[in-house]
Amino acid sequence: MKLITAIIRPERLPEVKAALFRAGVTGVTLTRVSGHGGEREIIQRYRADTFVLEFHEKIKVEMVCSEPFVEPTVQAILGAARTGDVGDGKIFIQPIETVVRIRTGERDNAALTPVNADEVQRHARQEATALAGGDA
Amino acid sequence: MTPAAVSAGDTAWLIVATALVMLMVPGLAFFYGGLVRGRAVLNTMMMSVAALGLVGVQWVLLGYSLSFGSSSPYLGDLGWAGFGGVGGAPNATYSAVVPHVLFAAFQGMFAAITVALISGAVVERMRFGAYLLFAVLWTTLVYDPLAHWVWAEGGWLRSLGALDFAGGTVVHISAGISALVAAIFLGKRRDVGRTAIVPHNVPFTLLGAGLLWFGWFGFNAGSALAADGLAAGALVSTHSAAAAAVTAWVLLDLLRTRRSTAVGAATGAVAGLVAITPAAGFVTPASALVIGAAGASLSYAAIQLRARTGVDDALDVFACHGVAGIAGALLTGVFASKAVNPLGNDGLLLGNPKLLGVQAIAVAATILFAGVLSLAILGGLRLVMPLRVPLSDEIAGIDVMEHGEEGYHGGDAGALASRPLSLGDSVLIPAGELTGMADGSYSNARERLAADR
Numbered sequence: 033m034k035l036i037t038a039i040i041r042p043e044r045l046p047e048v049k050a051a052l053f054r055a056g057v058t059g060v061t062l063t064r065v066s067g068h069g070g071e072r073e074i075i076q077r078y079r080a081d082t083f084v085l086e087f088h089e090k091i092k093v094e095m096v097c098s099e100p101f102v103e104p105t106v107q108a109i110l111g112a113a114r115t116g117d118v119g120d121g122k123i124f125i126q127p128i129e130t131v132v133r134i135r136t137g138e139r140d141n142a143a144l145t146p147v148n149a150d151e152v153q154r155h156a157r158q159e160a161t162a163l164a165g166g167d168a
Numbered sequence: 169m170t171p172a173a174v175s176a177g178d179t180a181w182l183i184v185a186t187a188l189v190m191l192m193v194p195g196l197a198f199f200y201g202g203l204v205r206g207r208a209v210l211n212t213m214m215m216s217v218a219a220l221g222l223v224g225v226q227w228v229l230l231g232y233s234l235s236f237g238s239s240s241p242y243l244g245d246l247g248w249a250g251f252g253g254v255g256g257a258p259n260a261t262y263s264a265v266v267p268h269v270l271f272a273a274f275q276g277m278f279a280a281i282t283v284a285l286i287s288g289a290v291v292e293r294m295r296f297g298a299y300l301l302f303a304v305l306w307t308t309l310v311y312d313p314l315a316h317w318v319w320a321e322g323g324w325l326r327s328l329g330a331l332d333f334a335g336g337t338v339v340h341i342s343a344g345i346s347a348l349v350a351a352i353f354l355g356k357r358r359d360v361g362r363t364a365i366v367p368h369n370v371p372f373t374l375l376g377a378g379l380l381w382f383g384w385f386g387f388n389a390g391s392a393l394a395a396d397g398l399a400a401g402a403l404v405s406t407h408s409a410a411a412a413a414v415t416a417w418v419l420l421d422l423l424r425t426r427r428s429t430a431v432g433a434a435t436g437a438v439a440g441l442v443a444i445t446p447a448a449g450f451v452t453p454a455s456a457l458v459i460g461a462a463g464a465s466l467s468y469a470a471i472q473l474r475a476r477t478g479v480d481d482a483l484d485v486f487a488c489h490g491v492a493g494i495a496g497a498l499l500t501g502v503f504a505s506k507a508v509n510p511l512g513n514d515g516l517l518l519g520n521p522k523l524l525g526v527q528a529i530a531v532a533a534t535i536l537f538a539g540v541l542s543l544a545i546l547g548g549l550r551l552v553m554p555l556r557v558p559l560s561d562e563i564a565g566i567d568v569m570e571h572g573e574e575g576y577h578g579g580d581a582g583a584l585a586s587r588p589l590s591l592g593d594s595v596l597i598p599a600g601e602l603t604g605m606a607d608g609s610y611s612n613a614r615e616r617l618a619a620d621r
Contacts, residue, residue, distance in 0.1 A: 080475030083364045
């Protein structure tokens with residue numbers, strides 16, 4: 033099991049969410065964060081004062097996945113979050129020792145699969161197909 | 169059976185103009201409120217709103233009589249205290265065809281906004297109670313005499329021939345100078361130079377500037393005290409000056425930083441309106457374009473200079489009202505024309521340099537009087553009470569500590585800006601204090617990294 037932490041652009045969040053759902057990853061936690069990476073600082077001016085916005089708004093996406101899902105998750109985020117410009121973010125992967133589902137007391141892989149995962153994935157794929165059909 | 173006929177048209181216009189000037193006070197509250205931090209928005213706006221109340225009371229009881237009552241060239245008497253004898257009939261001296269009481273009410277709005285203008289210099293740190301006392305004392309001891317000097321029958325500046333159509337000296341220079349004195353006297357806010365202090369709601373500031381511009385038509389065109397060609401000319405001059413000022417400010421912003429800012433456009437409009445105030449009824453629209461652009465440019469320069477000093481005139485009241493007001497008063501002496509207003513005078517450009525001298529005397533007298541008396545009032549108040557909130561209150565936020573309420577629950581505009589609180593003031597860093605990460609050394613590090621590979 034791995035904890036996958038991705039820092040992404042807020043404006044890419046809808047695409048990243050859709051890609052994760054299509055890949056069958058439905059257990060996701062989001063946090064709004066601000067961070068400093070390699071992006072150019074934003075300059076703001078008010079009358080005679082100039083300020084540098086050193087931190088950019090980002091979304092932190094956290095997921096704990098069983099081993100077979102780790103690479104698909106990374107690929108889904110890579111495909112959906114990348115714009116090619118500096119500031120697209122990072123993905124961090126760490127090992128996880130134990131997972132416990134509070135409702136049932138299930139542990140580890142049994143605790144990781146959301147009960148409605150298949151349904152969410154099916155919906156996400158149907159939506160993607162419908163969108164692709166609409167574009168064509 | 170009234171002794172003199174009331175003109176329905178003139179009266180209707182002056183009622184509207186009175187309401188327009190009243191609207192400038194909440195306009196000013198929004199203009200100032202947007203420029204401060206979210207935790208001080210209510211205190212800032214209250215300083216304007218409270219002036220509308222307090223000065224409204226003072227004006228009826230005492231202020232109007234001290235300003236326009238007749239006695240010496242320097243101060244009115246108490247003959248019209250409590251608006252006694254000020255009724256629906258016209259007054260031959262001040263309002264020949266509109267009710268005397270309407271003239272008095274119109275003038276009262278000017279008194280209210282003038283002291284409110286000063287509040288922009290002391291935001292985020294002055295005790296509200298001390299401000300209220302200051303507002304009453306300042307209006308009584310500074311505004312009322314000044315209004316008497318310039319506008320009352322027998323006032324010494326009026327007798328001297330100084331031109332001030334709608335209050336360039338009385339309102340704007342006096343407020344600007346007093347603001348500068350108050351900012352220096354109170355000292356700067358703890359956070360100046362320590363953290364970034366950024367306007368919390370620029371749309372508020374634009375809204376306020378819009379309301380001020382709108383209300384200024386009542387301020388200037390209403391000062392004609394009639395619905396006639398003079399009022400129309402004053403309105404057009406007012407708008408022309410404001411338009412030229414916005415244009416000048418936006419261009420100066422573009423030249424200096426390659427960005428034109430919304431705060432700048434709002435500030436420029438106000439500076440232009442200030443500059444045209446003394447001149448509105450004496451100059452042509454073409455002259456008004458020059459006055460507006462000149463006032464805004466000088467105000468722009470003054471803001472840049474102020475930022476390099478330690479003076480925490482937080483919302484640049486002196487740069488906007490003092491500097492643009494002085495420019496407007498002097499330029500009135502340059503551009504005034506009897507062809508525009510036979511009751512006025514010809515200025516420097518029409519071969520009458522004497523008027524410029526008289527205007528300079530009026531400016532100097534106003535600066536001296538307002539500056540010295542403001543210092544005396546603040547000094548006197550400090551003998552009996554602290555003027556500033558405790559440092560702990562300043563840090564916690566003046567709204568919660570002084571008023572027991574917040575503009576936005578959850579701290580500095582957190583909800584309104586719909587941003588996480590971690591994106592508040594703390595991540596904005598004054599450009600002069602860039603850390604190593606953000607200055608050149610960082611890109612050097614990146615280049616080194618690339619070369620190593």
